[in-house]
Amino acid sequence: MPGTYIPLNYLPVLIILIVATLVGLLPLLLGIILRPKRYYPLKLTPYESGNPPVGEPQSKFSVRFYIIAMLFVVFDVEAVFLYPWAVAYDRIGLYGFIEMIIFIFILLIGYIYVWEKKALEWE
Amino acid sequence: MLPELFFAYFAVTITGLSILVITRKNPVHSVLWMLVLFIHIAALYVFLNAEFLAAVQIIVYAGAILVLFLFVIMLLNLRKEEIEQKFQKQWPLGMLAGTLFILFFVIILNKFAVFPAPGEYSIQAIQGEGNIMVIGKVLYTEYLLPFEIASLVLLVAIIGAVVLAKKKISE
Numbered sequence: 001m002p003g004t005y006i007p008l009n010y011l012p013v014l015i016i017l018i019v020a021t022l023v024g025l026l027p028l029l030l031g032i033i034l035r036p037k038r039y040y041p042l043k044l045t046p047y048e049s050g051n052p053p054v055g056e057p058q059s060k061f062s063v064r065f066y067i068i069a070m071l072f073v074v075f076d077v078e079a080v081f082l083y084p085w086a087v088a089y090d091r092i093g094l095y096g097f098i099e100m101i102i103f104i105f106i107l108l109i110g111y112i113y114v115w116e117k118k119a120l121e122w123e
Numbered sequence: 124m125l126p127e128l129f130f131a132y133f134a135v136t137i138t139g140l141s142i143l144v145i146t147r148k149n150p151v152h153s154v155l156w157m158l159v160l161f162i163h164i165a166a167l168y169v170f171l172n173a174e175f176l177a178a179v180q181i182i183v184y185a186g187a188i189l190v191l192f193l194f195v196i197m198l199l200n201l202r203k204e205e206i207e208q209k210f211q212k213q214w215p216l217g218m219l220a221g222t223l224f225i226l227f228f229v230i231i232l233n234k235f236a237v238f239p240a241p242g243e244y245s246i247q248a249i250q251g252e253g254n255i256m257v258i259g260k261v262l263y264t265e266y267l268l269p270f271e272i273a274s275l276v277l278l279v280a281i282i283g284a285v286v287l288a289k290k291k292i293s294e
Contacts, residue, residue, distance in 0.1 A: 113282060
């Protein structure tokens, strides 16, 4: 693979990812291996005075959540574009500043649109 | 040797995870496997000297797009019987489309793809200056127009979401 290299700087990230995965999975795995598996109907009923479950576990979500999630994605991407801009700000100067103002202004139009359409109001 | 080994691990794991994503019966399980898949793709970006892209992959895909997927699954809230009825008969067609796509891809890669000579941004140059610094410099000067067009695409996404979901809100 041309352009492939070993990113040694990222070795700590790899190690912490492996350790974090193990911390999460190892107790579960140990539990599966060690715990006795004797199930009977009474044992599977809700604990003490808990209510027996009613209906299905999934319920229909309001479509409003979709708008919220979509807005989150859009403004997340906007924030991502701000990172390299902020890092390279010294090099691009006023030119880059005006550019970013235009970028944010276009997205602001979208935000005002959503606000005016009352898509953010919960009632 | 070592880069090939790592690449082999990620290629095999990504393929395996993709198969897991499309074969799970429960769509929420699919999304969770997709999370693992996205993290592996991010690692692949790190190996291709695209650290910023790896971070974006985690922030945007694993953080935001997956939440969108989960919301859509919860919005549709399909019961098991409905899923089987609607989606499980299409797999031969899907296989055909997938095979054709791979064929098409291989043909294009062999016949038409041109691999340009390495430009000024070699791994050493990018490492020396910092990945994000290089991206910032190039994106906000050379690729100014695509960057501003990206904001218009995002604007369309906002307006599209509101237009699609507005009817339910005004009720």
